[in-house]
Amino acid sequence: MSNDTPNSVVSEEDIPLEPRQQLFVDEYIVDFNATRAAKAAGYSENSAASIGSENLTKPNIDMAVDKAIADRRKRLRIDADTVLCKWWQIANADYNELSSVRRVACGWCYGGALTEDDEYETPVVDISQEPDADCIKCRGEGSPHVHIADTSKLSPTGRLLYQGAENTKFGIKVNVADRMKALDNVARHLGMFKDTVNHVSEDGSMTPTVNNFNGDAQAASQAYQDIMGGK
Ligand SMILES: [Zn+2]
Numbered sequence: 001m002s003n004d005t006p007n008s009v010v011s012e013e014d015i016p017l018e019p020r021q022q023l024f025v026d027e028y029i030v031d032f033n034a035t036r037a038a039k040a041a042g043y044s045e046n047s048a049a050s051i052g053s054e055n056l057t058k059p060n061i062d063m064a065v066d067k068a069i070a071d072r073r074k075r076l077r078i079d080a081d082t083v084l085c086k087w088w089q090i091a092n093a094d095y096n097e098l099s100s101v102r103r104v105a106c107g108w109c110y111g112g113a114l115t116e117d118d119e120y121e122t123p124v125v126d127i128s129q130e131p132d133a134d135c136i137k138c139r140g141e142g143s144p145h146v147h148i149a150d151t152s153k154l155s156p157t158g159r160l161l162y163q164g165a166e167n168t169k170f171g172i173k174v175n176v177a178d179r180m181k182a183l184d185n186v187a188r189h190l191g192m193f194k195d196t197v198n199h200v201s202e203d204g205s206m207t208p209t210v211n212n213f214n215g216d217a218q219a220a221s222q223a224y225q226d227i228m229g230g231k
Helices: 019-031 034-040 045-057 059-092 116-121 156-161 179-189 217-229
Strands: 099-104 143-148 162-168 171-176
Touching: 019 034, 019 045, 019 059, 034 045, 045 059, 059 156, 059 179, 143 171, 156 162
Parallel strands: none
Antiparallel strands: 099 143, 162 171
């Protein structure tokens, strides 16, 4: 053990950064290009390359870079929470908000064609009315009608689900976010698949144990944070 270093000497790591060095650190973590960062921090074009690489060898700058990366990771964790919550919303969303199949009055329910001759004329369904329980044609079942929502008036969750629409030869096709993929993403982030693959679960079956949050986004988010915070 050596005691050569007097107490008055500040460790190299603790030397405060000059403003330009701090700028260099801020720029460096953008793309990890030391030369570009040096130029952006105001060092001359000619010396940027050499100063950039030299800066990275300085213990205090190296420490500052590590800290800046760690700080950013902390900030990104918050973003990951936000993303997780959105996936959770998609996984639990009601797709009926975008499009739904409704049973409406068939063409014969209310004074439509009632004779055998009219059978193949296929009168237009009346989407404004419920099926007539006494209808001799549909016997109150009505006809299926696909209702597509006004997508400019969707709820925030609906907007997450809605991925655009297109005209196809079969009619309008509404594209929606993939619920199973969203659920899969949530489960992976919560570590639910960890240690369950290739393992026999507690009841002896090969069925992986899955936590059930009963639609409680807060509980799911808490479990996620526990996992992320628990190291
Ligand atoms: Zn009918």
